[in-house]
Amino acid sequence: xxxxxxxxxxxxAVPHGARPDPERELTPKGERQSRVAGQxxxxxxxxxxxxxxxxxxxxxxxxxxxxxxxxxxxxxxRALEAGFDRRDVxxxxxxxxxGACVLLxxxxxxxxxxxxxxxxxxxDFKKGGLAGVRLGGSERGELIALLRPVELEAIAxxx
Numbered sequence: 001x002x003x004x005x006x007x008x009x010x011x012x013a014v015p016h017g018a019r020p021d022p023e024r025e026l027t028p029k030g031e032r033q034s035r036v037a038g039q040x041x042x043x044x045x046x047x048x049x050x051x052x053x054x055x056x057x058x059x060x061x062x063x064x065x066x067x068x069x070x071x072x073x074x075x076x077x078r079a080l081e082a083g084f085d086r087r088d089v090x091x092x093x094x095x096x097x098x099g100a101c102v103l104l105x106x107x108x109x110x111x112x113x114x115x116x117x118x119x120x121x122x123x124d125f126k127k128g129g130l131a132g133v134r135l136g137g138s139e140r141g142e143l144i145a146l147l148r149p150v151e152l153e154a155i156a157x158x159x
Contacts, residue, residue, distance in 0.1 A: 002136040003093055004144070005118075006046065006103040007111050008037055008066060011128040011149075013058040022056045022081075033128030033149045034062040038069030039156035040147070041103075041130070048072045049096055053105040054080035062128075063105040072103070080106040086117045093135070119143045128152070 011030030018024065026034065048070055053063035055076045063074040079088045084106055096102060112125045118133050118141040125131065130152060132145035147155070 002099060002134065003096065004101045005089065005133045005135060007114065007131045008062060008103060008105045009108060009111055009125050009127055009129050010059040010062040010105060025057050026061050030058065030128065031065060034065035036153050036156045037128060037130055038066035040152040042069045043155050043158065047101060048103050049100045050075065051103040051105065052077040052080060052092060054107060056081060059105050059107065080104060084110040085114065089114065115143060
Protein backbone atom coordinates (compact mmCIF):
# COMPACT_ATOMS: atom_id res chain seq x y z
CA UNK A 1 0.00 0.00 0.00
CA UNK A 2 1.40 3.39 -1.00
CA UNK A 3 0.11 6.56 0.60
CA UNK A 4 1.30 10.13 0.26
CA UNK A 5 1.19 12.09 3.47
CA UNK A 6 1.46 15.87 3.35
CA UNK A 7 2.23 17.78 6.55
CA UNK A 8 1.46 21.51 6.73
CA UNK A 9 2.66 23.33 9.81
CA UNK A 10 0.29 26.12 10.83
CA UNK A 11 1.13 29.61 9.66
CA UNK A 12 2.58 32.41 11.76
CA ALA A 13 0.41 33.04 14.84
CA VAL A 14 0.12 35.62 17.60
CA PRO A 15 2.79 35.18 20.29
CA HIS A 16 2.55 32.76 23.20
CA GLY A 17 0.91 34.48 26.16
CA ALA A 18 -1.20 36.79 23.97
CA ARG A 19 -4.17 34.48 24.63
CA PRO A 20 -4.70 30.88 25.72
CA ASP A 21 -2.74 28.54 23.43
CA PRO A 22 -5.76 26.85 21.76
CA GLU A 23 -7.14 30.31 20.88
CA ARG A 24 -4.00 31.81 19.32
CA GLU A 25 -5.00 33.02 15.86
CA LEU A 26 -3.01 33.50 12.72
CA THR A 27 -1.36 36.83 12.04
CA PRO A 28 -1.94 38.44 8.62
CA LYS A 29 1.41 36.87 7.61
CA GLY A 30 0.12 33.46 8.76
CA GLU A 31 -3.10 33.88 6.80
CA ARG A 32 -1.07 34.66 3.68
CA GLN A 33 1.24 31.67 4.29
CA SER A 34 -1.82 29.43 4.56
CA ARG A 35 -3.44 30.66 1.35
CA VAL A 36 -0.12 30.42 -0.51
CA ALA A 37 0.43 26.84 0.71
CA GLY A 38 -2.92 25.82 -0.76
CA GLN A 39 -2.22 27.64 -4.02
CA UNK A 40 1.20 25.99 -4.29
CA UNK A 41 -0.28 22.55 -3.63
CA UNK A 42 -2.85 23.20 -6.34
CA UNK A 43 -0.13 24.27 -8.82
CA UNK A 44 1.79 21.09 -7.98
CA UNK A 45 -1.31 19.08 -8.89
CA UNK A 46 -1.78 17.62 -5.43
CA UNK A 47 -5.24 16.09 -5.15
CA UNK A 48 -6.23 15.26 -1.60
CA UNK A 49 -8.46 12.46 -0.41
CA UNK A 50 -8.70 14.04 3.04
CA UNK A 51 -7.46 16.86 5.24
CA UNK A 52 -7.22 16.53 9.01
CA UNK A 53 -6.39 19.43 11.30
CA UNK A 54 -5.57 20.09 14.90
CA UNK A 55 -8.50 21.71 16.70
CA UNK A 56 -6.30 24.66 17.76
CA UNK A 57 -7.52 27.86 16.09
CA UNK A 58 -4.28 28.64 14.22
CA UNK A 59 -4.19 25.15 12.68
CA UNK A 60 -7.92 25.09 11.85
CA UNK A 61 -7.62 28.43 10.07
CA UNK A 62 -4.47 27.30 8.24
CA UNK A 63 -6.29 24.19 7.03
CA UNK A 64 -9.40 26.12 6.01
CA UNK A 65 -7.42 28.74 4.04
CA UNK A 66 -5.12 26.20 2.36
CA UNK A 67 -7.92 23.80 1.48
CA UNK A 68 -10.02 26.56 -0.09
CA UNK A 69 -7.60 26.46 -3.05
CA UNK A 70 -7.86 22.67 -3.19
CA UNK A 71 -11.63 22.32 -2.91
CA UNK A 72 -11.15 20.04 0.08
CA UNK A 73 -13.19 19.80 3.27
CA UNK A 74 -11.37 19.89 6.60
CA UNK A 75 -11.92 17.44 9.45
CA UNK A 76 -10.80 18.23 12.99
CA UNK A 77 -8.70 15.51 14.60
CA ARG A 78 -8.04 15.86 18.33
CA ALA A 79 -4.91 13.68 18.13
CA LEU A 80 -3.21 16.44 16.10
CA GLU A 81 -3.53 18.88 19.01
CA ALA A 82 -0.39 17.61 20.76
CA GLY A 83 1.68 14.46 20.94
CA PHE A 84 0.78 13.29 17.43
CA ASP A 85 2.98 10.35 16.43
CA ARG A 86 3.49 7.52 13.94
CA ARG A 87 0.80 5.36 15.59
CA ASP A 88 -1.73 8.18 15.15
CA VAL A 89 -0.81 8.47 11.45
CA UNK A 90 -1.30 4.75 10.96
CA UNK A 91 -4.73 4.91 12.60
CA UNK A 92 -5.83 7.85 10.43
CA UNK A 93 -4.60 6.24 7.23
CA UNK A 94 -6.51 2.99 7.88
CA UNK A 95 -9.64 4.79 6.68
CA UNK A 96 -8.03 5.41 3.26
CA UNK A 97 -7.18 2.98 0.50
CA UNK A 98 -4.05 2.37 -1.50
CA GLY A 99 -2.84 5.46 -3.30
CA ALA A 100 -4.49 7.88 -0.88
CA CYS A 101 -3.18 11.42 -0.52
CA VAL A 102 -3.80 12.92 2.91
CA LEU A 103 -2.96 16.34 4.37
CA LEU A 104 -2.38 16.86 8.09
CA UNK A 105 -2.26 20.37 9.53
CA UNK A 106 -0.65 20.73 12.93
CA UNK A 107 2.27 21.72 15.09
CA UNK A 108 5.89 21.33 16.03
CA UNK A 109 7.66 19.61 17.64
CA UNK A 110 5.28 16.82 16.60
CA UNK A 111 5.78 17.26 12.85
CA UNK A 112 9.60 17.34 13.00
CA UNK A 113 9.53 14.20 15.16
CA UNK A 114 7.01 12.56 12.84
CA UNK A 115 9.22 13.13 9.78
CA UNK A 116 12.16 11.65 11.72
CA UNK A 117 10.11 8.63 12.81
CA UNK A 118 8.71 8.01 9.32
CA UNK A 119 11.82 8.68 7.22
CA UNK A 120 14.85 8.84 9.50
CA UNK A 121 15.47 12.43 8.32
CA UNK A 122 15.88 15.42 10.61
CA UNK A 123 14.19 18.54 9.26
CA ASP A 124 13.70 22.16 10.24
CA PHE A 125 9.95 22.57 9.79
CA LYS A 126 9.13 26.28 9.39
CA LYS A 127 5.76 27.80 10.27
CA GLY A 128 3.70 27.64 7.09
CA GLY A 129 6.04 24.97 5.69
CA LEU A 130 5.01 21.81 3.89
CA ALA A 131 6.54 18.34 3.87
CA GLY A 132 5.60 15.34 1.76
CA VAL A 133 6.25 11.75 2.82
CA ARG A 134 5.60 8.70 0.66
CA LEU A 135 4.69 5.66 2.74
CA GLY A 136 4.88 2.30 1.07
CA GLY A 137 5.78 -1.31 1.55
CA SER A 138 8.88 -0.76 3.67
CA GLU A 139 9.03 0.32 7.27
CA ARG A 140 10.77 3.56 6.33
CA GLY A 141 8.97 6.25 4.37
CA GLU A 142 10.56 8.58 1.84
CA LEU A 143 10.75 12.35 2.29
CA ILE A 144 9.68 13.59 -1.15
CA ALA A 145 9.42 17.32 -0.40
CA LEU A 146 10.29 19.87 2.25
CA LEU A 147 9.18 23.35 1.26
CA ARG A 148 9.60 26.55 3.23
CA PRO A 149 7.06 29.37 2.92
CA VAL A 150 9.32 31.29 0.54
CA GLU A 151 9.49 28.27 -1.79
CA LEU A 152 5.73 27.77 -1.59
CA GLU A 153 5.31 31.42 -2.54
CA ALA A 154 7.48 30.96 -5.62
CA ILE A 155 5.53 27.85 -6.66
CA ALA A 156 2.17 29.58 -6.10
CA UNK A 157 3.32 32.55 -8.21
CA UNK A 158 4.47 30.22 -10.98
CA UNK A 159 8.14 31.17 -10.69
